[in-house]
């Protein structure tokens with residue numbers, strides 16, 4: 001089965017921060033998990049380089065938008081391998097192939113009768129690149145997200161007849177209650193549509209940084225129409241000489257932050273309907289990473305508020321797996337949650353180093369101490385094996401609905417279960433009594449196999465350390481059908497350095 005997952009494409013107006021890394025890590029967990037299931041996966045991420053957010057930042061720095069984009073896009077591209085993201089392609093909306101596809105699809109939308117000329121008059125946030133209705137504008141016509149004054153815009157441009165799609169969108173929402181997930185964001189999106197839709201600007205005449213409108217070259221397309229189409233255009237040129245559109249479109253999951261819900265849950269399906277293209281299956285809306293200020297109040301982590309955690313610095317100190325784990329563990333996926341350097345260090349210590357790292361070190365050390373480094377070929381504890389065997393199925397069901405937090409928790413329960421098993425069985429006591437050698441064999445085989453099974457399942461979250469661990473266990477296969485207790489699977493095991501050593505603070 002084909003599985004296509006995307007992240008938002010990131011504005012290149014500044015350096016990446018942890019909020020950007022967050023969406024990418026989440027999509028990567030899903031992509032890796034689906035590959036473990038043997039699915040045909042395509043995972044896309046990239047950068048959004050046109051429009052006012054980038055043009056304004058370039059102006060401030062005294063360079064052209066292209067120079068700024070060329071300077072900043074590699075910072076996002078380079079973040080991907082640092083995060084160990086397994087993206088199959090990195091799209092830049094300044095790619096010529098993308099621009100040509102945008103022109104093609106929007107011309108189709110026009111040919112289908114959904115575009116007209118008109119005058120826009122109203123409020124606009126240049127940082128969101130969003131035309132705000134009175135209801136969306138904050139106090140005194142400010143942007144509720146960026147807290148800057150909205151500008152009053154009046155310009156002649158082309159409009160997309162969004163209002164004509166209200167009924168079709170409501171039908172979509174009624175027929176596919178999992179089109180937008182989780183439920184609270186579905187409700188938000190549906191009520192936005194039910195509240196009535198206004199037509200939206202499709203082009204801008206006052207801006208030159210964008211994809212040229214082919215039927216009126218004095219205009220560029222409004223950046224959101226250009227940006228949303230990345231999900232579709234990338235498939236047509238990601239592999240030179242090959243068009244992957246048939247194979248992967250429509251996408252199974254677009255993962256997005258809740259700040260861009262309206263564009264993805266209203267504009268995007270309407271655009272696809274207007275172009276007569278199939279709709280994505282699910283749009284999963286995650287929450288914000290928040291930071292507390294000195295007064296203890298929580299704010300969205302964002303460049304404009306200046307309260308960002310640098311993912312590169314966190315990786316230097318704790319490693320990539322730790323960052324992936326922390327982001328996925330600390331904040332319930334689909335909700336907002338606070339993050340902090342102190343919280344990161346605490347989870348690193350108590351969960352990665354203690355729960356998981358020490359478990360691995362102890363088990364391997366006991367196999368060496370008591371059985372010369374070879375896992376005994378003995379029947380494992382049946383109850384423990386049953387609990388471990390149930391895990392992969394649970395995790396598949398949870399990840400089918402992008403419940404990344406519950407899935408990670410289901411795996412972590414087993415890590416803790418194995419720790420309890422060590423304490424309950426006290427192999428060090430069994431080892432003192434020759435008559436109980438058979439019991440010790442069974443305990444060691446249960447633990448080593450349990451460790452292997454847990455490592456297979458945790459691989460999408462912790463790719464680097466689980467690979468190291470599975471290598472030491474002499475069982476590198478990560479296909480999910482390996483996540484079952486197989487007596488006799490393991491033999492000689494290698495010694496293992498601590499998986500989560502003291503950080504390089």
Ligand code: MSP
Nearest residue numbers: 008009010011019023048227228256257288289301
């Ligand atoms: N370029 C648009 C998206 C176009 S998609 C067709 C954009 N870019 S952005 O760089 O401003 O933000 C993109 C995404 O980054 C957000 O939707 C969200 O997924 C992620 N995040 C940015 N800050 C975040 C947090 N503080 N917390 C969680 N995610 C955040 O909007």
